[in-house]
Amino acid sequence: MTTAATTPFTYAKSLEAFERARRVIPAGIPGHQGPTEGCYIPRDAYPLFSSRAEGSRFWDLDGNEYLDYMCGYGPNVLGYGDPVVDAAARRQTALEDVVTIPSSIMVDLAELLVDTVASADWAFFAKNGGDTTTLAVMTARAATLRKKVVFVKGYYHGVAPWTQKLDYPGVLEEDVAHNLSVPWNDLDALEATFREHRGEIAAFISTPYMHGNFVDNELPAEGYWQGVRRLCDEHGVVLIMDDVRAGWRLDLAGSDRHYGIEADLLCFCKAIGNGYNLAALTGRESLRETVASLTYTGSYWMSAVPFAASIATITRLKELDAPAMFRRVGSELTAGLVESAAGHGLTLVASGEPALFYLRIADDDSLDLHQRWVAECVKRGVWFTSHHNHFLNASLTSADVRRTLEIADEAFGVVARER
């Protein structure tokens, strides 16, 4: 029996703040950053509020320090408070941010995206990833004069009513009346759907691979995306890739390029500005005029500071060849975790791309053993999440990875002894 090397954390101040939050915010903390979404189990293993973040770490309200593998659910791609990005944002703040007419830095960023993203002939800016998936679907409908959209089962493309499910509160049958779905990696099903609804399908929308919650993540089968591209071309269907989550971590030229195709429309958010609030839709020439014809705008969509931050972020990601770094670090980390688990007689499955690895302990049919291991990691300062893919950032050091493996090993030991 090993001796605990660390004292598990406690969260008194987080809990106090959550009691205040419950009085003035529905659910206290709504959505995926809150405790009710299902990924934070058991709830008492997790703190609820942060107080400071820097590089690969954040600190909760009680002062506990975490090596963070969620990265704000994606935006933190270079490290929290990256000095180069923050300096660029500060310089732009001194000039202007939201003004009556846009700053020309919007054009600089659009040029950079068109230069960087292989399938991009133009860029359109907004605030939420969901602003771009909605714009993409509206564009496909306007361009094809068709209504139906094909999703991949288990999809998530934001929270607009058309992306939700009929049994979710506030969603009407009309919102989802034209949604069809097919299983992932199933070209036969896709072709059958395209044939059955010939001339009715506006778009196929999918993430570059299946990085769903509560399930092992699945990469595309050999030839899958090429098959999708061919079927979309044959049937005049707009191919929308939702790169909100994986974008900028697999390939700076786009995750469509990473898997060997060109999408018609590509949705970006999260890592595009290292946390500064920005989303972008990029697309091919053939859809430019359609996008221009839509009524689609927002109060902050031309904020200049996020444009400056995004230029700095993308430039730095290129200098670092960050996707290669993420692949290497993610592979090393997940291999180390799998080996550590095996040393305690446990089987850890790491799935998805190394840059966004998903973890699952496969030794029981329930999720309980996995959740307890993650909890022991979190309470010792390594922030994993039980049933969501993780995210890497470029400020992670070899020492960080070693420390992660030490704490994970200790946590495997705890749950192995309790079995």
Added chain:
Amino acid sequence: MTTAATTPFTYAKSLEAFERARRVIPAGIPGHQGPTEGCYIPRDAYPLFSSRAEGSRFWDLDGNEYLDYMCGYGPNVLGYGDPVVDAAARRQTALEDVVTIPSSIMVDLAELLVDTVASADWAFFAKNGGDTTTLAVMTARAATLRKKVVFVKGYYHGVAPWTQKLDYPGVLEEDVAHNLSVPWNDLDALEATFREHRGEIAAFISTPYMHGNFVDNELPAEGYWQGVRRLCDEHGVVLIMDDVRAGWRLDLAGSDRHYGIEADLLCFCKAIGNGYNLAALTGRESLRETVASLTYTGSYWMSAVPFAASIATITRLKELDAPAMFRRVGSELTAGLVESAAGHGLTLVASGEPALFYLRIADDDSLDLHQRWVAECVKRGVWFTSHHNHFLNASLTSADVRRTLEIADEAFGVVARER
């Protein structure tokens, strides 16, 4: 004949940048900040890109300076680059912004909103005004298990498909299948609609007064909002006030309070953070659990920096009693403009609330004379917009107003001579 006191501006660098923009952004500048939306007429009177902003002014790419009465279409409420707000944002940036769990400053802001906004028992944060109008309508549908929404003719509540019109590109009949509309200030029509669709109407959604484009703005008739409130209560309809545009300029306790009622849900954006990207829905206790039950979240919805900026903005607006200042300055400015027009034999109509005044020269049936006057103002450094309400900010000085009246008078002279 007066001698021109100023040399009209030219925009060579803006036009160069716009040519670059057209290559990489659909429409060059999409949406309401661009030249194709109809408010910038004649187009060649307006520059297209800004380079710097401070206080009540911004400078375009060619270095021309404007006294700005659009305020970024609303967000600039204290003055561009307000030092107190920017300092608060800078302090928060040094701590953290988008992190895996939210900063407790989210709770501080929610408490401030609940303390400040009369009808607010809770607050929910997002990024776009449209995020909050969509959440409001979904909440009303989930709470009532009804589908229909009553709008006021001429409405604008963002760009989500449910808020658009059937003849707009990319919009399906299903998106707007449950939209009903009534004329502004018409309680009889509202009551008739509520009766005709008894038990089917989830929500009534409206701005606090009609600040539409291309038409004189209309205030609520005496007793109108009290009548709306009574009808909503009688028919179990959720009363949603869209305070995205007017919010924080009429009454810091909410524009519903300004007009003597309490809405069930109140939508805020724009001026809530002096330009830092933030939106909020506030609401009454009875809808708290419904909001908490919805699937509704976004990547940046818990960004801490905009929360810090919003706390500083609202605190400063209270210290200044900004709504009283806006009423006084807006009344003084519009009275001066009307008088100046009269001196040139022209009839200027100023409508709407003084804080968000709308202007129209009423001496021809076309819009031409008005557009030419606005163009002459813009080309001399006063940024008005032909057919949209304007916005005031708290950094405007008496000298700014005098300068505005001087330039406006010169512009009235130009168009009066041309008649």
